[in-house]
Amino acid sequence: MNLTDFIVTVIVITASGALAPGPLTFAILMHGSKEGARSGFFVAIGHTLVELPLVLALAFGLLATIDQPFVKSSIGIAGGAGLIAFGTFQIYRSLTRNSPEQAPQRRHLPASSLMLGLALTGLNPYFILWWLTIGSALIIQALIFGALLGVILMYVSHVWMDYAFLTGLAHFSRKGMKVFGSRYYRGLLIVFGIILICYGAMFVFDAF
Secondary structure: OOHHHHHHHHHHHHHHHHHOOOHHHHHHHHHHHHHOHHHHHHHHHHHHHHHHHHHHHHHHHHHOOOOOHHHHHHHHHHHHHHHHHHHHHHHHHHHHOOOOOOOOOHHHOOOOHHHHHHHHHHOOHHHHHHHHHHHHHHHHHHHHHHHHHHHHHHHHHHHHHHHHHHHHHHHHHHHOOOOOOOHHHHHHHHHHHHHHHHHHHHHHHHHO
16 A cells, blocks of 8 residues: 555545544534634644544554454454445435434533633543544555554644544534535435445455
C-alpha cells in the first residue's frame, strides 16, 4: 500500500463514521443554532481530547503484537466484519428512515461546547466499539505502513473531517439550513455504505 492508497483508505472509512448521524451530530444542531460554527469547532476539540489518547493507547498496545500473525488476522477479521455490518446498517437506515432523529433536549446537554464533545464522545459505547474493531484494523494498517509515524498520519487524515463536518454542521444549523433531510445526503451515505462493505470484505480476505 503506497502513501496515496493509505490516506484514501483512512479518509473513506472514517468519513463514513463522521458523516453518519449520531448523538454528537444531532446535539450540534442545537448548540450550532445558538452559537454557530464556533460551537462545532469546540465540540470537535472535546471529541479529540477523548479520541487521541484512546488511539495512542491502542497503537502502543498493538505495537507489541504487530508481528503476531494471529493478532493481525483476528483484528483484520473483526475490523472487516465491523465495516460490513456498519455499511449494511447505514444503507438500511438511509433507505428506511423517513425523517432525521430529533436532537437531544437542551436540558440534557452540557452548556459548554467543549464539554459536550467530551461527554458525548466518552460516554458513547458505539464510539469505543468502532475504535476497538474498525479503528484497530486501521491502526494495524498504519503500524505496518509507518510504525508510530504511520499512526500519526492516519489520525491526521481522520481527525480533520471531524473538525470540518462538525464546524460546518454548526454553521448550517445557525443559518437555518437543513442537512439531514436532503435526499443527496442520504444518497451519499448509501454510497459510503457500499464502499465500506467492499473495504470490509477486503480486510477479511487479507486476514485469511
